[in-house]
Amino acid sequence: MLDFAFMHRRRHQNVGDLACSPGHYFDFGPSTFLDFSEDMPACKVAVLGGGQVFQDCVTAAVYDTAKARKRVVWGVGISQKDRRSIDFDILSGSCDLISTRNWGIDGCPYVPCASAMSPLFDTPPAPEHEVVLFYHARKSDDLPRDPAIPSRGNDQGTMAEAIAFLASGATVVTNSYHGTYWAMCLGRRVLCLPFSNKFLNFPDNPPITAPEDWRARIKTAETRPEMLTTARSLNRAFHAQVMNMV
Template sequence: MSIKKVYKSAKASAIKRQTIYKILNQPQENREIINIHNVGPYNVGDKYCAPYHYFDEINSEPLHILNYKHQNSEIRNNFIEKVVNNKLIIGGGGLLNRNGFAKQMHLFEKLAAKHPEKKIVLWGVGHNSKEKTLYGNLEKYNVSVNKFNIAGTRDYSRSGEYVPCVSCLHPIFNENFKVTQEIGIAFHRHTAQKKEVVSQFKNYPKTSNNSDLRSLIEFIGSSEKLITDSYHVMYWSMLLEKKVVVVPNSTKFYDFKYKPVFSTFTSAIEDCKKAENYSGVLAECREINLNFAAKVFDYLNS
């Protein structure tokens, strides 16, 4: 590694440590409600998995969970100021057991323990490890969700209260869609760049999770069966009672209450024959989130 890269890495590590130290060692306040999540502009699932989209009680802009390490000190200091002074809703999305979010989630865990008066809620977060040996075998989260006063996790068989992704509340799922194709392929945006994978499905309609929400939901709605390696395509397909085959790229697919067929891109078309659809998932997920919301806002506003 070059001296320049070593210096850059050391500087980045120092920035992270400083941010964490400043947050943990300041008096905490509970002013407004701030939603912190992965505000990714290229992944429609990341965008719509945040509760601020669906509840007027959260009347401020979301805070990007990655801004704690931003090179721009103004953005970084805004992150510190927002976290220190406000009530926090962390989530949704695959923020647990993922290296890119580990320091932030440990920060919130320590913040909850060190400042018990601080109001922090986890909403619809889930595990998201890329370690293939853990696919279907992950035993515990990398933070103790029980240290938070209220913790809703989207993983059905893990600790925390089961709260599936809040995106089920989007009104687009109230619409009816005409089925015009038997099998639709919906890639994760990174997979969509892999020509050797995409070419295997040259005779099938395709999209990816970096499209806009309406286009993606209309694509799902027009398909009888979906093949995907996107968590939210899997989830939204089940909300719309579609048959789903998943090619997993993370542990996150394995703990949803309703199971897809797990496959590979090579075998996915054939495995569509094994897929089944589930009824009532949309109503169930909405009811869980609305009940959870009542508890969350009662706590945060008390």
């Protein structure tokens, strides 16, 4: 029997979804990784998340993790509306531990995305550009581009390549959740262009603006230098809780 099985979104070219499982960053013993569409083998602990995958977690906890002795939800996007829903009652009744990447959700410990544990954040290089644009591949139809400003989509390449691109800018303008999060973890100035409320659930949200206004609002970008330390501390503490279950 495996010790752990990690389930998250693995079949889409979204660099944040591919990088968000805690199984990439901690030693859990014999483990496997699965997409939410796959069947989970027998294991001591099933870990669901992270990512914006609340409904996927509910479905998986009820239908896809019968062979797991225990279940954990790690750093998943859970809104206040989700928290008040019957689906959350179902999830909490099926899982041994639940945490969310959203700050201030009653009864859900705040644990930011585990991707902050990556050593890619340890010694970022000096910026090469004053501004870079990191955009969501499917949510950017109304996002003006500037040919003078380097840009990259969240559906391109690896996490290492995305981090290198984000680090290359002194200021990061982005409508990607992980672009926002990773830029804050890198200590860069951030201007966020939210397309949903999921961007507004950090403990200290970065400045935001409408997509059409970003070029005029670049100087409002700010750093959040505490993000990396906080994210790592909370993930280490939650990891300890999970390992105490085994």
